[in-house]
Amino acid sequence: xxxxxxxxxxxxxxxxxxxxxxxxxxxxxxxxxxxxxxxxxxxxxxxxxxxxxxxxxxxxxxxxxxxxxxxxxxxxxxxxxxxxxxxxxxxxxxxxxxxxxxxxxxxxxxxxxxxxxxxxxxxxxxxxxxxxxxxxxxxxxxxxxxxxxxxxxxxxxxxxxxxxxxxxxxxxxxxxxxxxxxxxxxxxxxxxxxxxxxxxxxxxxxxxxxxxxxxxxxxxxxxxxxxxxxxxxxxxxxxxxxxxxxxxxxxxxxxxxxxxxxxxxxxxxxxxxxxxxxxxxxxxxxxxxxxxxxxxxxxxxxxxxxxxxxxxxxxxxxxxxxxxxx
Ligand code: G3I
Numbered sequence: 221x222x223x224x225x226x227x228x229x230x231x232x233x234x235x236x237x238x239x240x241x242x243x244x245x246x247x248x249x250x251x252x253x254x255x256x257x258x259x260x261x262x263x264x265x266x267x268x269x270x271x272x273x274x275x276x277x278x279x280x281x282x283x284x285x286x287x288x289x290x291x292x293x294x295x296x297x298x299x300x301x302x303x304x305x306x307x308x309x310x311x312x313x314x315x316x317x318x319x320x321x322x323x324x325x326x327x328x329x330x331x332x333x334x335x336x337x338x339x340x341x342x343x344x345x346x347x348x349x350x351x352x353x354x355x356x357x358x359x360x361x362x363x364x365x366x367x368x369x370x371x372x373x374x375x376x377x378x379x380x381x382x383x384x385x386x387x388x389x390x391x392x393x394x395x396x397x398x399x400x401x402x403x404x405x406x407x408x409x410x411x412x413x414x415x416x417x418x419x420x421x422x423x424x425x426x427x428x429x430x431x432x433x434x435x436x437x438x439x440x441x442x443x444x445x446x447x448x449x450x451x452x453x454x455x456x457x458x459x460x461x462x463x464x465x466x467x468x469x470x471x472x473x474x475x476x477x478x479x480x481x482x483x484x485x486x487x488x489x490x491x492x493x494x495x496x497x498x499x500x501x502x503x504x505x506x507x508x509x510x511x512x513x514x515x516x517x518x519x520x521x522x523x524x525x526x527x528x529x530x531x532x533x534x535x536x537x538x539x540x541x542x543x544x545x546x
Contacts, residue, residue, distance in 0.1 A: 236263075265282045298453075349363075405422070457502050
């Protein structure tokens with residue numbers, strides 16, 4: 221089992237809303253999840269619009285159910301995510317909010333972290349706040365527009381206060397592939413460190429492909445963050461491979477995917493000191509359920525470790541070999 225090969229949590233993203241793909245409505249996936257993983261993250265139901273549907277209403281039923289499942293199976297539950305700009309995941313009331321935005325977001329973070337204190341071991345406190353194509357370096361999200369960049373540090377301070385034991389992450393994509401974006405991250409982290417803003421770690425999402433970025437670049441990026449003492453999670457690993465829109469995954473491409481997965485896990489092991497390795501989470505279990513297959517691509521994608529019948533793909537063995545030091 222994957223989780224037995226690693227000294228850090230091996231996670232996966234699950235669907236847990238009251239919908240078809242939910243782990244609760246779709247039990248055939250449970251044996252594979254329980255065998256290989258010891259950490260879970262909700263793909264959708266712990267985002268802003270789900271947990272905080274109205275200004276004075278928080279909705280915890282689905283997340284609590286997922287949490288109970290995780291506890292029953294000795295799994296960690298990682299919280300994703302307290303603040304994220306994604307339009308459909310910002311509750312409509314919030315978009316229209318005209319009061320004190322700092323106080324409102326502070327309450328959002330405080331209420332949720334308080335509810336999950338002692339249950340959720342770690343949080344993506346802020347997700348995807350940087351934008352290397354904007355002159356400010358920050359994404360022009362509604363939070364940035366209303367509050368300025370201070371919303372980021374405010375969220376970490378509020379989260380730490382509400383749950384002093386939770387490990388707090390800043391989560392981002394492309395920091396392993398864009399030096400410009402990595403530098404924005406490092407500048408922000410250094411500033412936070414100098415002012416004791418409580419960031420414990422960085423989540424590298426790593427929605428990768430077969431070729432870019434290079435393994436060297438990935439290692440350099442991990443190392444730059446690790447050298448500053450942060451914990452590092454690979455937080456959303458997956459890897460689409462169907463460049464030619466073929467109908468079946470060929471053996472040759474499946475092997476390429478295996479080698480790429482293997483070298484990425486090795487890069488993590490090589491460049492992050494053991495005490496700072498806090499996990500690898502795969503963004504889904506079987507290919508057919510990957511988010512890439514719900515965004516209107518011309519052909520099916522195969523980004524994950526398992527076939528739709530739960531049989532392990534070569535990619536699975538690539539990860540297992542790297543974890544086993546082979
Ligand atoms: O389940 C409903 C279905 O009942 C409904 O008919 C359908 C109509 O749109 O929507 C379905 O819900 C979708 C849900 O995924 C299903 O899991 C939502 O529309 C869709 O927006 C949602 O997408 C999620 C997306 O974040 C937005 O929240 C993806 O599953 C999830 O994989 C993706 O994850 C993000 C990370 O949070 C941040 N990093 C990038 C990553 C991939 O985009």
